[in-house]
Amino acid sequence: MFTTLSLRLRIFLFFAFLACATSGLAIAGLVLGYVRLGEDHALSAFVIAGAIAVLAIFALTTWVWVLFDENVAKPVERLAAEMRARAHAEVNDEIDHAPARYLGDLGTAAAAVASNLTETRNAMALAVGRETARLASEKTRLETLLSEVPDGVLFCSPWHTIALYNGHAREILGSSEAFGLNRPLRGLLRMAPILQAYERLLTRGNGTDDEGGTDVLVTTRDGARLLEARMRLLRLEGQETEHPGYVLTLRDVTTDMATHLERTHLLETLLGGVKEAVAILPDGEAADALATLAAETERRKRATDTGWWPMESLVAEDLGAALGARLARKGVAVACELGPTILRCDGFAVTRLLERLALDWAGQGAGELTLTLASEGAAEAVVSLEARGDVPDSATVAGWLKEPLSPGMTGFTGAAVCVAHGTSVAPEPAGPGRAALRFALPLARPEPSRPYRTVLYDFDLLNADIPDDLAAASLRGLSFVVFDTETTGLNPQVDEVCQIAAVRVVNGKLVEGERFDMLVNPGRKIPAASTAVHQITDAMVADAPGVTEALARFHTFADGAVLVAHNAPFDMAFLRRREREIGRRFDQPILDTVLCSAILFGQSAEHTLDALCERLGIAIPEADRHTAIGDAVGTGEAFRKMIPMLEAAELPNLGALIKAFDRHSRLIEHLN
Template sequence: MTRLSLRLRVFLFFAALALGGSALIGAALWLGLARAQASTPENGFAFAGIVAVLGLLALCAGIWLLFDENVARPIERIAAEMRARAHAGVDRRVDTHAARYLGDLAPAAEAVSAQLGASTLATAQRVAVETERLAAETARLTALLTEIPVAMMMVGPGGQIVLYDGQAAEVLAQIHVPRLNAPLSDYFDPEAVAQAVRRMHRSGREVALVLASVDGRQSYAARMRPLDGGGYLLTVDGAEAQIAPEAERPLVYDFDLLTAPAPAALEDTPLSRLVHVVFDTETTGLLPHKDEVVQIAAVRVVNGRIVPGEVLDLLVDPGMPIPPAATRVHRVTDAMVRGRPDIAEAGRRFHGFARGAVIVAHNAPFDMAFLRRHQARMGVVWDNPILDTVLLSAVLFGAGQPHTLDALCDRLGVTLPPALRHTALGDARATAEVLVRMLPMLEARGITTFGQVLEETRRHGRILADQN
């Protein structure tokens, strides 16, 4: 069969349908005639009609199953693999064996992909040289800023954090986890900041101010300097005294945030402009109505890239013994969670980390059920928009494919070390890597806004219902 042309194989499908249908109708008429001779003509005709209809339905179902298994699904798989290679940078061969009955389609797709890969590799080598040079310059700049005894932040025209250095990260971390694109008012008294901004705009010069944290526990002497094109540079004096000498001090920035357009309605916002917080939980069991969370971890994705250093990783005291079967999966023990925050405190921290962002998870209804059950204790409302990578996988690769996290990582070339599998941070990081690869694939298919993604994922809601 593999040597036959695709057109001949498609012809055989229809030939089997025609011949099989003719044979079924002939057999039904013969049986109907026998029935009519034994009873009445009416009974014979009715019996023949019933046998013919049921037989044709069975024949069509069988032919459809063969067509679906050997034509439709392989074509869908080849298309998804080519999308992954073209738009997500996945370097893997097209599965020609799965499409062995599609004639020359799979080898042709593999040839196109190989040629694309060769061209991409040549371009990537040139880009890598320039990237290495820029990385070296960034490292030198970071080292220079580390020696300056001030914390520095760049704030965009809309009041969002566009850049922060290592010292600033330490200052922000005393209030909450540092977050790129987060409003400065999430960390410091918004009224004091607003007054300083007004004074700076009136004078056009640098102004001094006292930054009080939103919780009122810290205050810092600071200076605010206007920037060309809007926004300002904020420096906190004497920050070096509060930073551990061995602490990492990266420079985190995204200058695209300076020129980002004003936020549109969520449904009309491009996927690449959304801030995503990708999270995962580990629990004492699989029943959200009675089991408890033992670990929450999350990473942030801004402008389609994972932001280094912006990580939340919390062990949670579940208030109950962790079953040995659960510990064997996620390796979290009773001793590890003893004295850790309970779900109310951990949930509040995660809620602050995810403020203003789209929450993303793999099988999100499961993880969100634990959080929503305790939201009254947390004193928060979980009203963030939510995306589920299971449903995004169904949109991109078809409902008939496996949609486990392991299958997605394999399909998209994401390496998930076995030691990190079934840890909250490891799975959150892997899900974020998967999301970053799927976003350009969605956009390439014309699914560019959050509203369009929701519309597409709703068609596959049954997948999550079956999983849960």
């Protein structure tokens, strides 16, 4: 109830209640005294005394209330208003705390809070301004970079509208009225290959972390240009969705395809003429040599026929599902029995080829269509489109293959698809009353796992100024390679490296995408005691590079950078022992995070890697402890966090830090 009233009114009501209560008690006391006295002639005296007491009480209370109101209530309300103005109205003037002089330290404290708020707000505004300017600069640079990409690039929404494009995309697709931001892609391209590729990527990536793309051939809306397109889903962290957008890179292959088809035609004509000439030549070495040359040329031609067409790894079941859906819309049923075999082909082109064969064959009375797949060795599989009916003759099948597979794409025929895949369609019997159209497709070879393709950049490096004297270079401006080794033992004179790993720290930041991690064959048995620490066994390093090769490759990785390690003398002893064998020296500056820790936290502190990471709030997963890459990442994170601390300790450059190391060299001697 009273909390809704103003502070001054509540104080006034308090003093009014106090005056009334005090007056009431005084009157009650006078009444009690008069009654106990019992003399009527004293009544007037009691009344006069009571009136004077009440007036005095009210006068005194009013005077105290006025003082309290002027020196407490009003200053408190004013301070509250001033602080509210600075909190919400961005007022930056200092608070005048003189009127609050009777409130002790409240006025001074309020002024300090307001001043600190103003400073914090200004500092934040400056930081936001700098970051905004940096982001704007990076955005401009990335836009410039994207504009120079030689391929057309489109970022498309799940609804197949354009969200971003570069200048080359406009050149490829033309400057028609249908081109622009938030315009549908269907106004520019024939969408069938795009839609099929998008659905295929969604199916492939469902419930997985697959970041691969797919290649397709697509034509412009008017069919004037043939484009090679690569599609990749835009799965962004924090924006997970079942239907993400995608990136489409486009390359105009109209001229390439025309040239390829012309080349193919010329070679086929030439080879046909050579075969006819060989047939009429008399037997002899010349005829045999010409026949051999023709056969070799034809073999090499077939190999190049399949090299330029965009191919992808495709699950055969997906091929059957796409074919079944397209034929169902045209009233033709097909039973697919393909299994999980993975083919290497152009899924869109093969689907359209099978669709054309099925529709033309069904138009001649074939029924009960079935699509099957049978492996032929380890390199290819045979696709069989079977049906109830007679075996079609080769001339009829050749006619089907000459028809365009998509409207407006006269060069996109079944014959062209067969040539691109190095195969041919063969009509064959398939049992009593049934026939089959068969062609071979290559099986996909297992591909090694590849890391996610990412772009690493730091535009600040464009303006970096490294002085000629490395000792004068700032720590933040140098490049560091932070490394760690796992060894067969603790004696650098007899033991060997069995794992070496490193990360880069550039411009004060750990570069996640640049790592060196290699198991090393030490050329000797790894003791069980060492394996218990780093979990590296003889079997794990049996096929690994030897020490000389591994250290030579590490030297290349670390070339031009300052080396950093935790207890560096131990690791460097193993590296320097092999300098003569690899023909290179590790002569760059070397920093030790043990000494950095001693400088910042004092020699009396514990300087193990675990203790240092705990102090700096760095968590190394237990599974990565005592592995070279895990310790290298932990050391790199620790060193990155110590760079601003070293700068604050008046050690801003490499020379000053190395001089400071000399004061703590005994610590390293003690550790080793």
